[in-house]
Amino acid sequence: MDDSRQGTEEQAGRTASPSRVPLWRVFDPVWYLSRHPDAAAHMERLGMTDVQAYYLQYGGGLGHSPNVFFDENYYLALYPDVAAHVAAGGAPSGFAHYITHGYRSRSPHWLFDEERYRRIYPDLGDPSEPTPGFVNGYDHFLAHGDEEGRSAHRFFDKALYDANVDESPELAAQPGGPFRHFLRSGGAAGSTARLSWYFDPDWYLRTYPEVAEEVRNGVWSSALHHYLVNRLPWRYSPNPWFSEEFYTATYADALREIRDGRFRNGYDHFLRFGALEGRRPHQDVDLARYLEDPKVRASLKAVEFHDGFAHWVANRTRNPAVSMSEFDAEQHNKDAFCRMAEKRVAQFARSVLDFTVEGTPAVSVIMVIHDRFALTMTALASLRANFHGPIELILVDSGSTDRTRQLDRVVIGAKWLRFEENVGFLLGCNAAFSHVTARAVLFLNNDVVLGHEAVARASARLFSRRGVGAVGAKVIRTNGLLQEAGCIVWRNGATSGFMRDGDPDAPEANTVRDVDFCSGAFLMVRADCLSRLGGFDTAYAPAYYEETDLCVRLHKAGYRVLYDPNVVIEHLEYGTSGALQSEELIARNHKIFVEKHADWLGNKLDHSDAAAFFASRPGVSSGRILFIEDQVPLRTIGAGFVRSNDLVHGMSALGYEVTVFPLFPADLSLFEVMRAFPDNVEVLFDRGLEELPRFLQQRAGFYDLVWVGRTHNLHRLRAAFDDAGAAFPQRGLILDTEAVAAPRTLEQARVLRQPSAETLPELLRKELEPARSCQRVIAVNEIDAELIRQTGISNVATLGHVQTPRPTGRSWRERSGLFFLGALHDVATPNYDSLVWFVSEVLPLLQPQLPADARVTVAGHVAPGLDLSPLQHPLVDLVGPIDDSMPFYDRHRVFIAPTRFAGGIPFKLHEAAARGLPVVATALLCRQVGWVDGEEILSGGSDDAALFARQILALHTDETLWYRLRDAALRRIRLEHDPAEYQATLSGVLDGAMRHLRRSS
The missing domain is CATH 3.40.50.11930 (Rossmann fold)
Structure with a gap:
């Protein structure tokens, strides 16, 4: 290469060892001529014999690649800004750009993802910094990672390559791992073997015969090559279980981002985000439900597959007879729920559910019933077992014809309202409300099972602060998925259960927050609010939109409606609605709702999946x-x-x-x-x-x-x-x-x-x-x-630490031994170094002088696989992580902090002092906390094992000194770490930041 090009290449490679050149930087004349046979004829016409010189002068501009590790056409197609730069004369080729700039973060080949490689292997260092000893991640991968079996791309799996590709003896003898072998062989295995669970070459070639023809004609090295490089990626699906057409039609947000150029196609979006979110890749694949299978979850936790979709494809490939119906089990679960309710009925034959109230009830529960005796009994038994306080139970029999008519034989102490016809939920609840005497009213369906302390938790939340008018529950369907985590009202008056079909354990479903409304399956409302609003609006009778309207009226009256994920119910959705379901009724009530609340709806968001998170959090906060x-x-x-x-x-x-x-x-x-x-x-x-x-x-x-x-x-x-x-x-x-x-x-x-x-x-x-x-x-x-x-x-x-003095109770005489509490994350961390130094240098000096019962306890988080052998000692007890440190502070006499290098403030020192355990620390930590040796703390000096041992022995043996240090340190904690002052400082920082934002907006 010419001098200027060589100089830029050396600049790109200067972080690497001078004796090693990255493989991706080496020009390969033999490969070059075999890959670009027209170059030889052109060279002959020009009278040139130096292949590398020809590439630099002509080949780069013709779109030629310099070696098997860099794909010029792919690089320019993947990065349009580079292609424009080259076209404008800013660089002679994509490869020239890569060796001067692109190597830092861009991907040079369709089977290597630089960003992903650096991200998934943290041992390579911070992804924003150069790989130590290497030019970039690709350099590391070609030199070591390939042979180590590391993953460079989702579409190339070493285990599948080894299982499905029969290498020739000549190829197997060549240096490198499967990636280099695959490229050196010409990549034909990309048409004949499954190299990842994400791409099926056989299906692909059968589905797109025109691609098969182009592969045969040498336009592409393989089916995989075509799929990853072709210029119209949204036209091709990679396997029978992902449909580009279905995915982009189903997820409008993905389609927008594809059109904006953020993703290559729907599959790119799905693999990067959709699969993690449980989106459907195909109309016949419910990935979210599939992931509910415990076996699947266990397999993913064991990192057998990168994601649930790979697991799905592998399962279908190995077991083609398995159908989606195995996982579409909601109706089966509903049937099982009802069968279990029937089986429970017999247990009430010789006993009763007693809801008799003496005095003022804590809550009035209104339940409207229409048949379904077994479900009602299950719900009432769940209610009675859930809350042991006084419940005023008001049962509304809305025209039942089954055993519900004899329910009063097994349920005593309830107030009964009976109607000859099915009046529905709304009118039944309004009729019952006139009998309420408690300050909280719980509207409760008769097809639910209550989670632990659901009633007590809802009541506590309802009266936790002024202004709360209603509280709703996390509602889980019988298939284990969410019915709702609070509900949304859209600008057009339509409603949605937030995170419907989602995982009840998902973080988004597990925060207490203001919501537009919660469904009436479990809705607790303040009785005075209900009285002021007149109950449910009878315009919505017999059903639909009544609880939505009630919650909106609460909002308009200045009250809050809260969703509380700590209140959990299991709901047999549509288990009791029966004949009241009507599209015409829903349409009629929707119109009533929109006309009545047009002013309020004007401030809501337009209905879209992308806006669901924002719409689910309408509350106002400090920020x-x-x-x-x-x-x-x-x-x-x-x-x-x-x-x-x-x-x-x-x-x-x-x-x-x-x-x-x-x-x-x-x-x-x-x-x-x-x-x-x-x-x-x-x-x-x-x-x-x-x-x-x-x-x-x-x-x-x-x-x-x-x-x-x-x-x-x-x-x-x-x-x-x-x-x-x-x-x-x-x-x-x-x-x-x-x-x-x-x-x-x-x-x-x-x-x-x-x-x-x-x-x-x-x-x-x-x-x-x-x-x-x-x-x-x-x-x-x-x-x-x-x-x-x-x-x-x-x-x-x-802004320092907050700490509240809570000294442990044992006296100096009742204690013995030394205590260390700190996390051990790595051998290079201060805690690990300090303990190794203490055990090897200080403890041998202490051991002959300590009492026989004095031991050293080391507690705290320990990183998996961390070598603890340097800390092994007959006097040392390594107890690992602990849930409660108080018993350890209570029984030990001295807290040790032998830290030799650290930054900031040692929290563990403050915590020990706040628990009443005096501290021996290095001079470094004494300076950091600003405490004086001999007054609030004892200093063990700087890297002075003998002094550190003497100070420990002094504190362990001198009762007067022990109490003096203890009391002085507790005074410093009270003075310097007061929770109220800490909170005021934090408030000042955040309030100041918010004021700055308001001024600059």
Whole structure:
């Protein structure tokens, strides 16, 4: 290559080892002539013999590829901006662009996805930074990843390649893995073998015979090549279980984004997002329902398949006789629900359900009944077992003809209203309301089973604050899917159950929020509100729109209607509506509703799937915050996540609507999440960085503020924010540094005797560069705040930890031993280093002098697979994660914090002091908290094992010193970490950010 080209290539490859050139950069003259046979004839006419020179002068401009690893035509087709740049003379070819610019993030071949490769293999480092020792991810993959069996593309699976492709001995002997072998062989296996579950070459060639003809004529190397490279991708479906026509016709949002150029075709959208969302890929494939199968879920958790669709295709391929009817089980489940109700009836033969009330009832329950005796008994038994307080049960027999007429023999203490005809839900409820004496009225269907404490929870929510008029439940159908998580009213008066057919455990369905209305299957309303509004409007009799109208009238009267996911019912949908179902009746009542509430409907959204999330949250809050962290900030995992958890709680308490979005999803359950956060916080525990750009686009305009926890995440998020474009709220970006890392980096290098080529100012500038675009930067203490200001960033606020003194009760004499609490995420972390140093250097000095019963307890989160052998010692008890730390603080005498390098403020030190356990810490931590050696804490010096041991021994043996330090530290906690002051500071930060947004809008 010429000197200028060679120079740019060296520039592109300067991060790699000087002795190794990336394979994608090497020009291959033999392959080039075999791939472009016309080049040889042209060279002969020109009198040229140097193939590489010919490529540089002519071939690149003719659309030739320089080697088997780079596809020129694919690169230009995939990136129209590059094609335009080349056409305008900005670069001689797509390959020239790739080696100078594109290698950083773009994909050079139709079977390699640079962004995906860097994202799914975190050991390659931050995706926004160069791969250590390699030019890019493709360089790493060709050098190592291919042979290691790493995945470079969804459409190329090493296991399937190995199972379905018989390599020749000559090919198998060549260097590299299956990817290089596939390319070197010419890629013909893309027509003859299944290389992934996402593409069926045999079906494809049979379905599109014109493609088969083009493959035979050498236009394409294989069916797979055609599918991934052709210029009209929306015309072709990849397998019998995905239909481009069906998908784009069904999902208008996907079609719009395809037309906008965000996705290549419907399948591209489906694989990146639709499959994760449970969308239908084909009219005969209900993927969401398929994923309810426990076996499927277990297989996906075991990472046997990338997603549920791959599992589906594999299952159909291996078991072609299996049909979708196996999974379309709702009617079967309904029948089973009814059969179980019938089977339960006998248990009431010799007993009764007693609803007798003495005194004032806590709740009045109105149930309208028309036949279905067994279902009614099941519902009433569920009600009686669910709530043990006084229930005023008002039963309305609406013209029943079955055993319901003798229901009073087994249900005593109820008030009865009997009608000879079926008057319907509305008129029956209004008739019953005149008999209500409780302050809360529960409208309850007779085809439901109540979840744990549903009545008590709804009542508590109803009276939790002024202004709440009604509370509704999470309604789950008999197939285990949602009927509704609150309901939506659209501008045209149509209604929708939010997340119908969705997973009841989905994060979006599990936040307490204001809603337009909740269905009457379970609707608890304040009796005084009902009295003021006159009950249901009889214009809607006999049924439909009555509860919608009631809730709208509550809104107009200034009351709130809340959806509470903690209130759960199972509902046999349409189990009792019977003959009242009528399209004409629905149409009539819809017209009444629209005419009556035209003013209110004018402020609602137009009906569309894309707007459902926005429409499901009509409430007004202090502001909406997207809270981004490394992972879901559970208190049990330490490492600053306790502080993040406190922040989320604080934001919620201030009235902000908060969504927590982790960059790295963890294998958590809804149970764990609900225990850890307020019930009005949306925690997207099943998401990750890959979904963030799409998520931001889906919720464009929803969030006022984006709170990013930890500076390294702001580096990591650059690409996602760029991909989101205008959907990202740039003016509301707040960075919570959690800890400034630069000093820790230098201290770590000093402690570990590692050379450091950069100074503190250089490290600070590099670390905090992204913070310059933030509206506000948060430091955890004034030390960090000053470091941030030294970089020229002035919009800094300080927000530390919140801590409430709760000293444990045992005396000094009742305690013994040392306690360490901290997360162990990696061998390079401060906690791991501190424990290794303590066990190897300090403990041998302590062991001969400690009492025989004194042991060292180490507790906290431990990363899977972490090597704990350096921490093994006869005196050390490694107990791992603990749910309750109080018993450990209560029985130990000394808390140890032997941290040799760290940033920010050590939360564990404050927590120990707040629990009344005195601390021995390194001088570094003493400086960070600002406590004085011998007054509130004992300092073990800097990397001084002998001093650290002496201080522990002094605290462990001196009762007077122990009590003096304990009392002084508790005073500092009360003074410096008062919850009220913490909340006021957080309020000031957020209120200031909101004011700034309002001024700039």
